[in-house]
Amino acid sequence: MARTASLSGFPEWLPEERLVELHVLDTLRRTFELHGFSSIETRAVETVGQLLRKGEIDKEVYGLSRLQDDEGDAAAKSDPHALALHFDLTVPFARYVVENAGYLAFPFRRYQIQKVWRGERPQEGRAREFTQADIDVVGDGELPFRYDVEIALVIAEALNALPIPDFLLRINNRKLAEGFYTGIGLTDTAGVLRSIDKLEKVGPAKVAELLKEELGATDEQAQAALKLAGIRTMDTSFVGQVRALGVTNELLEEGLNELEQVIAAAVQRAPGRVVADLSIARGLDYYTGTVVETVLVGHEQLGSICSGGRYDALATKGNRKFPGVGLSIGVTRLVSRILSQDLAKATRSVPTAVLVTLNNDDSWGAAQDVAAQLRSRGIATEVAAKAEKFGKQIKFADRRGIPFVWFTDDDGKHQVKDIRSGEQVDADPATWTPAEEDLHVRVTAVGGN
Template sequence: MARSSSLSGFLELLPSERIVELHVLDTLREVFERHGFASIESRAVETVDTLLQKGEVDKEVYAVSRIHDDAGSSSEAKMALHFDLTVPFARYVVENAGHLAFPFRRYQIQKVWRGERPQEGRYREFTQADIDIVGDGALPFRCDVEIAVVMARALEALQIGDFTLRVNNRKLAEGFYRAIGLTDAAAVLRAVDKLEKIGEAGVVAELTAKAGATEQQAQKALALAGIRTDDSSFAEQVRDLAEGAEDTELMEQGLAELAEVIDELRARVPGRAVADLSIARGLDYYTGTVIETVLSGHEQLGSICSGGRYESLASKGKRTFPGVGLSIGVTRLVSRLIGAELLTASRSVPTAVYVALRSDDQWGAAQDIADALRARGISAEVALSAEKFGKQIKYADRRGIPFVWFTDEEGRHEVKDIRSGEQAPADPQTWTPPAEDLTPTITRNV
């Protein structure tokens, strides 16, 4: 089972657990690349000004400095570890715009650091897997649709059980709030975003205290957040709730965009998405589509994948780079998959064959056998000393290695399946283990 290290908030994995994590990362990478997303890696360190420009909580940012601070370093920009991959990506796009072809489709899998209180599913160091599509000056809305479909397919490919993409649209929400007379849409969104944490009464209290809402307006905002459908029927419910309002242009634009996303998800990944008008997302840079994702039966874990549309996160002078992206909290997801034994590895090492030693002077010959197997893609390792065969077999068993190779005094070869006890003649130039034993396999218990 996954465990935290001696420093709280930092996850360390045993070899078999790491195999599960690598399976998740490889699966995501394969799906992203199949849909035309190119991999990038950005630096781990950004200037503090870059990280905080979008209103992030500075208490969560880890500052970076040299242990020995030279007097001249005070003039340098203050640096910090990135807390997500979206803000650094915006900087990356601006600085490399001349080398990129737009719309630019990128995926990025890296560690990030966030100084929040460690708890289940929340770590101070964790891996994220992001996909984004960014345009130069404009970005077609259909990119919102595509990004949602790609991420749903990636999660399906993991075969981790049922999950639900909860989709909303900021234009819909803001347009509705303005239509009923709530002018501070950002304050309303921040309050609604806390609905699952503080409950309806808490949201009403915050709306009246911080957004200037009347009781009636607060109740309508709650009613909007309560709408949830698996098709585009949410639109009429919203219109009924806004009946009598005059300026609904922005709301109608959001309704149309959300309906397009939901309809396409229903067609391409049926049963994986709902229109959930309680989803707000706390970050201010989102401007349209917003998405959160829950794993069925593990809702207490929170969102395992989230993101949305942003129009002006990246800009250079009058030039803007609108985009849409989603991010999977890989460490959050993997820790639950391992802890609940939803995914398990068949063994803890890649080795398929352990080449035993009959005598220490045969070590070179044993390496020749191992190299012959390796040349054909079979992972092999050689015993380091010629202990009794029983001890060598026990060592291979403890390591989870399925096969042990023996060579007798006449140079004849045999391979033993130590799980079944079956032993048969073998040729290092032609022998191959069964396909399921060639590499560690992942068992799904969902």
């Protein structure tokens, strides 16, 4: 485990590690589909113009060019029609919604699990190629706020089903923050958010300095902004704490009301999983209400494992607006951590439950018949390729992690051996089935999480 990738930032898993990743992906898919989200995929490639529309140049986009193309690439780079790999699934999804609006039923609920690429400096928790799992609900013209509540609950349920340590969704609301800043007389609210976003990295003293130097805030204004950012409650008591700061503003009230709804629902339906954290800013410009980051408790330095929020104008088509709310899980970041810290394990290393041995070289056909009968009942089965000594065939199964070995003697008598216990019993290929826990590979949390 934890081998070094042969290309830095491009992790690849061994087969038994991939089983853990597949379990994570299958669990997310199942949860999303149970909540009525439809699967879509978008192409890996967008035009540079589309990708940079929101000024996201800081994502270190990978441009594409055909190796055999003789034309200069310097030109292609500044060409908005040039192709590049997507760096997230939100921007491509917005394009997809606009292009296919005539074919979709709104509010449109989709999940999307795909690889994305960012040419950033690799480090633990940050790869250059990684998988994201996104859910979004997008409306045509308007989208009830209730979906903000719902999407937080769906994500809490999805994360809860994974073999990971405790997690905490840290939720804030842009309207609340922006309304508050306006209320205390700081009009460059985006600027204030950018400074507050640095709070965890540089600390309150430095942020106060930034607010004063870069945005012309008074000491009082800076302290008020920091006081707001210091509020953190597991229930709706943040509302009282904000009101106690004595600022009145219409947008602030709207934001308080929205965040209160999210937290009230979460206290009831996902207790202990959600905190109102008024320091959460999210760097991206397109969020307009609810904003979310998620930490793995005890692994905070890993960064957010699930982020997102409400955006009211990411996707537009002429006068038509498609407001949405969505969250994105960093699957590779999670799986890397599960693997590097042995948080979960597959019960065996291959899908195979049974190896059918060969009695002699002519018995391959008969062995295939046995295998076909087992497979017809969902039992993953391999057939040995050579009639080696049984001891060698058993060793082969053991080495591959296959729990059962099947024998058929010259008289057509069948036996199956559990090579873990050594127990060997008569068996009928038409009816024999392993115990439920041996039928499929299962992935279980280590250490009882």
